[in-house]
Amino acid sequence: MSAPGPRDIFLGFARIGLLGFGGVAAWARHVIVEERRWLTEREYAETAGLAQVLPGPNVGTAAIFIGRHFAGWRGAVAATAGLYVGPLVILLLLAGMQDVLTSWERLPALMKGLALAAAGLLIGAGLRMLQNLSLSWPFLLVAAAASAAAVARIPLWQILLVLAPLGMWLAWPRR
Amino acid sequence: MSTALLLFAIFAPLSLLAIGGLIPLLPEIQRVLVVEHGLITARAFAEAFALAQPAPGPNILSMALVGFRIAGPLGLLAALGGMLLPAAVLAWLVGGWLSRNAERPGVKAFRQGLVPLALGLFVAGGGLLASSVAEGWIAWAIVAASSVAIWRGWLHPLAVLGLGAASGALLF
Numbered sequence: 001m002s003a004p005g006p007r008d009i010f011l012g013f014a015r016i017g018l019l020g021f022g023g024v025a026a027w028a029r030h031v032i033v034e035e036r037r038w039l040t041e042r043e044y045a046e047t048a049g050l051a052q053v054l055p056g057p058n059v060g061t062a063a064i065f066i067g068r069h070f071a072g073w074r075g076a077v078a079a080t081a082g083l084y085v086g087p088l089v090i091l092l093l094l095a096g097m098q099d100v101l102t103s104w105e106r107l108p109a110l111m112k113g114l115a116l117a118a119a120g121l122l123i124g125a126g127l128r129m130l131q132n133l134s135l136s137w138p139f140l141l142v143a144a145a146a147s148a149a150a151v152a153r154i155p156l157w158q159i160l161l162v163l164a165p166l167g168m169w170l171a172w173p174r175r
Numbered sequence: 176m177s178t179a180l181l182l183f184a185i186f187a188p189l190s191l192l193a194i195g196g197l198i199p200l201l202p203e204i205q206r207v208l209v210v211e212h213g214l215i216t217a218r219a220f221a222e223a224f225a226l227a228q229p230a231p232g233p234n235i236l237s238m239a240l241v242g243f244r245i246a247g248p249l250g251l252l253a254a255l256g257g258m259l260l261p262a263a264v265l266a267w268l269v270g271g272w273l274s275r276n277a278e279r280p281g282v283k284a285f286r287q288g289l290v291p292l293a294l295g296l297f298v299a300g301g302g303l304l305a306s307s308v309a310e311g312w313i314a315w316a317i318v319a320a321s322s323v324a325i326w327r328g329w330l331h332p333l334a335v336l337g338l339g340a341a342s343g344a345l346l347f
Contacts, residue, residue, distance in 0.1 A: 017232045021336050022301040023235050025300065026325075030332055042290065049289025052296060054269060055191045056262020057235045069274070076267060080259070087232020088255075091240055094230050101229070106344045111229055112341015113307045114278060117336045120321020124299030124335075127326040129294050139291040146295030151302050156195035160292070167288030173280055 001069045006078040013063055013082030014035055020088060022118025024059045025127045032066065039066070041132035053160050059083065105120070138170050179253040180247040181212070186238065186257025197235050206240070214245045215231065235259075313346055 004012065016027045025048075033044045051061035060083060067079030080082060094101060135143065142163055149159045176273055184209055193200050201224070209217045223244050227237030235258050242254025276282045305318045324330040330338075 019333060020231045020233070021229075021340075023300075023304070024231075025297065026332065029297075030291070038317045040313045044284040045290040049293035050273070051266075051271070052292060053194070053243050054262070054266055055193050056194070056259070056266065057196060057233050060235075060259060061262065061266045064241055064263055065270045068267065068270045073267075076263075077326075080263060083227060083233065083298035084255070085237065087230060087236055088215070088239060091230040091232070092243070093274025095226060095240060095243070096324065097222075098226060101226070105230070109347035110340045111310050112345040113347055114229075114237055114336060114340040114342065115304060116314055116317040117321045117339020118316050119308075120339070121306065121332050123298055123318070123322040126298035126301065127322065128296060128328075129297065129313065132271060132327075133290065134293065135291060135294075140284055143295035143298075144292035146292045147299040147302070150299035151306075156199070156296075159296075160194070163292055164285075164289060166283045167291055168281075169288070171284040171287035175283070 002035070005076075006067075006074040008036075008077040009067050009071060009075050013067075013079045014086050015082075015127060016059065017083045018086045018090075022115050023122070024116070026084070026121035028059045029125050029129070038070070041129060044134060045129060052156075073172040080119060086099045115165070139167070141168065142167050178214070179242075179249040182214075182246060182250055182253040183240050183257040185212070186254050187261050189264050191257045192261075193258075193264070197238070208241070208245075215241065219244055272278075317342055 012031055015026055016031050020027045020033075032038050033041055039047065041077070046064050047062050048058065050065065051058040054061050060080065063079035063083050065075070066074045067075035070076070071078065104128055130143075145158055146163050149163075150156070186204075189200060189204060189207070192203075198305045203342055205217065205220055205256045215223075220241060223240045226233065230236065233285055236255075238258050239251050239255040242250040242252070244250075246253065273282060273286075301318075301322070305315070309315050309318060321339055322333050324335050325332060
């Protein structure tokens, strides 16, 4: 497959942003790995891992990495613009219709159902990653530990401080 | 103009602390904008954040709306630029260094070592989102059905979201 140009990158990330109801992380993986096949499951997981350890919105950081990788600074700008511009326009339209929105009494229930499905998008994507990555058991233990620590509300920087060096040590080539 | 500059100066350093996204940072942003500088009321801040929830896209866009409420279009650009620019520049620099040094064993091990973290945090993100809204077995059944439908590839993610929203509107 030929490398995507700035235009493809813009359109791909615009799709991620505009479909990202209840969060963009699951959509980023879906579009990049399953739909467009720009990255393999492992390449995407590496990119998402790097985005976790760097500050800033995770998919925003991944957009810079992926845009840069395929099309240099034009790609990075295209990915970032694609991710934010469409949703921003929608948000301003919603802000203009605030009175209509707040008067619709079914909206909170609808939003709750949407959030539950969005949680399912993340969990289901995690299960697909688990299947496709075929990690050895020490890595699976690190994944389980990260998951458990995050659910126990341990601050992310503490999780990263302990588990990122551990993962790196496990991945270090053995002689 | 000066309010917009102030917003940029407030958001830019905060964005570099945002490891793990916006949510852990919200109390601090709220404190600085509402208490320290008195730029917006706590109620208007909460309303702007809540209004952004039905909209698609990255959740930091809610801070663009907060900037808009404080100082109009310039405030929007200042808040969004402050949240995005420093982190984007850092990502650009780190991305360049990593690709120039891609063959080093340490860089390879670093990237591969982060894979299980990405996986674990993906699943945990879903679990935390679910537990923050779900009460009762119907809610958990929606989470479980959505997870399985995605995992087995039975439905397109958009269909899953649509079904979730529809069942929410009907059942809750």
